[in-house]
Amino acid sequence: MSSIALKLLKPFGVDARFDFNPTQMIKSLIVPLAGILVFLFIWNIGAKNIHTSLGEFPGPAQVYEQSINLIAEHNRERDKEVAFYERQEQRNAKKLAANPDAKVKIRPYTGKPTFFDQIVTSLVTVLAGFILASLIAIPAGIVIGLNKTLYTAFNPVIQLFKPVSPLAWLPLVTMVVSALYVSKDPMFAKSFVTSLITVTLCCLWPTLLNTAVGVSAISPDLNNVSKVLRLSWLTHVIKIVLPSAIPMIFTGLRLSLGIAWMVLIAAEMLAQNPGLGKFVWDEFQNGSSSSLGRIMVAVLVIGLIGFMLDRIMLMLQKKVSWDKSVELR
Amino acid sequence: MSTKTHLELTGVDIEFPTPSGPFKALNDVNLKIDRGEFVSLIGHSGCGKSTVLNIVAGLYQATKGGVLLDGKEVNEPGPERAVVFQNHSLLPWLTAYENVELAVKQVFKNQKSKAEMKEWIEHNLHLVHMDHAMHKRPDEISGGMKQRVGIARALAMEPTVMLMDEPFGALDALTRAHLQDSLMEIQAELNNTVIMITHDVDEAVLLSDRIVMMTNGPAATVGEILDINLERPRNRIALADDPEYNHYRAAVLSFLYEKQRKPGEAPAEEKPAEAATETAVSETSDGDSDNEETTHPREVAKCINKKTEVDNQAA
Numbered sequence: 001m002s003s004i005a006l007k008l009l010k011p012f013g014v015d016a017r018f019d020f021n022p023t024q025m026i027k028s029l030i031v032p033l034a035g036i037l038v039f040l041f042i043w044n045i046g047a048k049n050i051h052t053s054l055g056e057f058p059g060p061a062q063v064y065e066q067s068i069n070l071i072a073e074h075n076r077e078r079d080k081e082v083a084f085y086e087r088q089e090q091r092n093a094k095k096l097a098a099n100p101d102a103k104v105k106i107r108p109y110t111g112k113p114t115f116f117d118q119i120v121t122s123l124v125t126v127l128a129g130f131i132l133a134s135l136i137a138i139p140a141g142i143v144i145g146l147n148k149t150l151y152t153a154f155n156p157v158i159q160l161f162k163p164v165s166p167l168a169w170l171p172l173v174t175m176v177v178s179a180l181y182v183s184k185d186p187m188f189a190k191s192f193v194t195s196l197i198t199v200t201l202c203c204l205w206p207t208l209l210n211t212a213v214g215v216s217a218i219s220p221d222l223n224n225v226s227k228v229l230r231l232s233w234l235t236h237v238i239k240i241v242l243p244s245a246i247p248m249i250f251t252g253l254r255l256s257l258g259i260a261w262m263v264l265i266a267a268e269m270l271a272q273n274p275g276l277g278k279f280v281w282d283e284f285q286n287g288s289s290s291s292l293g294r295i296m297v298a299v300l301v302i303g304l305i306g307f308m309l310d311r312i313m314l315m316l317q318k319k320v321s322w323d324k325s326v327e328l329r
Numbered sequence: 330m331s332t333k334t335h336l337e338l339t340g341v342d343i344e345f346p347t348p349s350g351p352f353k354a355l356n357d358v359n360l361k362i363d364r365g366e367f368v369s370l371i372g373h374s375g376c377g378k379s380t381v382l383n384i385v386a387g388l389y390q391a392t393k394g395g396v397l398l399d400g401k402e403v404n405e406p407g408p409e410r411a412v413v414f415q416n417h418s419l420l421p422w423l424t425a426y427e428n429v430e431l432a433v434k435q436v437f438k439n440q441k442s443k444a445e446m447k448e449w450i451e452h453n454l455h456l457v458h459m460d461h462a463m464h465k466r467p468d469e470i471s472g473g474m475k476q477r478v479g480i481a482r483a484l485a486m487e488p489t490v491m492l493m494d495e496p497f498g499a500l501d502a503l504t505r506a507h508l509q510d511s512l513m514e515i516q517a518e519l520n521n522t523v524i525m526i527t528h529d530v531d532e533a534v535l536l537s538d539r540i541v542m543m544t545n546g547p548a549a550t551v552g553e554i555l556d557i558n559l560e561r562p563r564n565r566i567a568l569a570d571d572p573e574y575n576h577y578r579a580a581v582l583s584f585l586y587e588k589q590r591k592p593g594e595a596p597a598e599e600k601p602a603e604a605a606t607e608t609a610v611s612e613t614s615d616g617d618s619d620n621e622e623t624t625h626p627r628e629v630a631k632c633i634n635k636k637t638e639v640d641n642q643a644a
Contacts, residue, residue, distance in 0.1 A: 227406040231435060
């Protein structure tokens with residue numbers, strides 16, 4: 001666990017090979033710290049000089065204050081939830097004591113989702129959309145990359161859909177989901193399905209294209225080896241194509257995950273689907289004096305999560321990459 | 330000599346499509362090779378040596394004529410004609426052992442048990458003296474070691490014919506000599522049929538039973554065939570002073586640099602750099618896929634040295 005934490009912190013200058021070389025320490029700790037301080041200073045000065053109808057633009061202090069508030073709200077909400085279930089249980093126990101055959105029910109808590117609930121919703125949605133996109137894009141990319149005719153056939157379609165914004169897809173996806181996803185007891189909420197499909201549609205393309213390019217760029221010598229050995233199509237793909245395309249596939253996956261995260265926030269905001277995007281939109285509509293500060297907290301959290309997601313992908317890439325001589329960043 | 334021909338190339342022509350019409354790389358190549366024979370193909374860059382090898386391997390299809398191996402027509406690649414590629418072509422994500430294993434698993438799928446396979450892989454790596462580094466990946470071992478693993482992989486397929494495309498071309502002289510000695514040892518033990526492409530006259534004379542000299546392309550064909558009747562085992566140091574050895578050497582050199590001097594190839598006083606660009610141009614234009622020009626400035630310089638050597642001998 002601690003090694004993972006160190007790896008995640010590495011870009012901030014915290015290195016696992018920590019030694020007490022003073023110049024090294026200045027370089028790896030003080031310099032990034034100084035950068036952050038300068039940023040905070042400029043932000044503070046800038047924020048004080050921007051006046052909006054909702055008051056002053058939030059500076060670091062307000063953001064700190066609001067993040068404490070958000071945590072407190074979250075804890076209060078959790079306490080309420082616990083109390084709610086306790087009350088139900090007590091009531092049910094009483095009922096059962098009076099009449100052992102009584103039907104008891106636990107009603108779910110329907111309180112307002114807190115900031116942290118929204119983070120979890122967003123993360124689950126983005127990961128589901130991203131995994132679905134990868135499951136489609138990697139096999140499709142391999143097939144398209146191995147076949148020149150297919151590549152020529154599908155390339156224009158891919159190029160056409162690649163730059164489409166999630167906001168353009170969203171109305172269509174919403175309508176299609178409401179039309180087709182009809183069941184009495186849906187496994188997933190409609191809003192979840194809409195966000196997920198929008199994310200998938202937008203983050204499919206980088207993985208698809210990079211996989212196809214990586215696959216088509218495998219060395220002709222290795223192809224000849226495969227031919228001489230008369231490897232079957234599947235063995236050829238598993239033993240030769242996939243490993244040699246791994247670097248390109250991961251480049252695509254990292255691009256896709258970045259896009260997925262950006263797309264999700266926009267989609268949630270526009271479609272009022274639960275998640276961080278909705279939190280931002282709700283705060284904006286709320287328009288209290290603390291709203292801007294809370295939105296700013298969300299902005300920073302969104303950035304931090306996006307960054308963490310990329311780090312996790314990088315760690316995964318390092319794990320599967322066979323070429324340890326290449327420094328991945 | 331067996332009564333039936335082991336490997337036979339008959340009237341092999343090959344044309345490659347180019348934007349300016351079909352390019353005829355080989356014209357009427359005929360060759361008969363006996364079982365257990367070691368044959369070298371020698372010729373200038375771009376003369377289609379690799380093309381011949383690729384046709385035997387089944388990687389290219391002859392436009393006219395064809396290849397018979399033990400009476401069967403060759404029309405696709407297969408492990409009975411294992412290829413040792415010039416740039417080793419090991420899978421970089423597998424260890425030496427795993428590279429050989431991939432071949433063994435494919436070739437002996439239902440014939441050998443797991444333990445037998447393991448033993449066979451280790452035996453072949455031992456043959457090329459790679460037992461100490463068999464669990465290292467290609468990027469952790471030297472060029473010569475990679476080529477050894479490449480040879481082990483080819484040997485492990487138990488090929489009827491082993492095809493070697495300039496196997497030692499990219500190695501330094503010392504490593505090359507080592508590997509040549511290893512190859513002679515293995516050849517003495519297994520008595521494989523081998524076709525080897527080379528640029529190196531000494532290598533050809535030292536290793537071969539016959540040297541097939543090819544004329545210059547386009548439309549290259551077999552120019553001369555030289556039988557090497559030196560006794561085996563051969564020792565490079567003893568042979569260096571052997572008049573017969575030197576006679577063979579001179580015969581190959583005179584074919585390459587007098588009879589088949591490349592049209593427009595640099596005479597000794599011209600700048601090597603110019604010659605290099607010229608060979609490079611002819612190389613890319615003829616659609617030949619061989620990778621012979623990896624070191625061409627040096628190669629050309631070597632040719633020029635050898636040419637002056639021939640001139641001196643003639644004088």
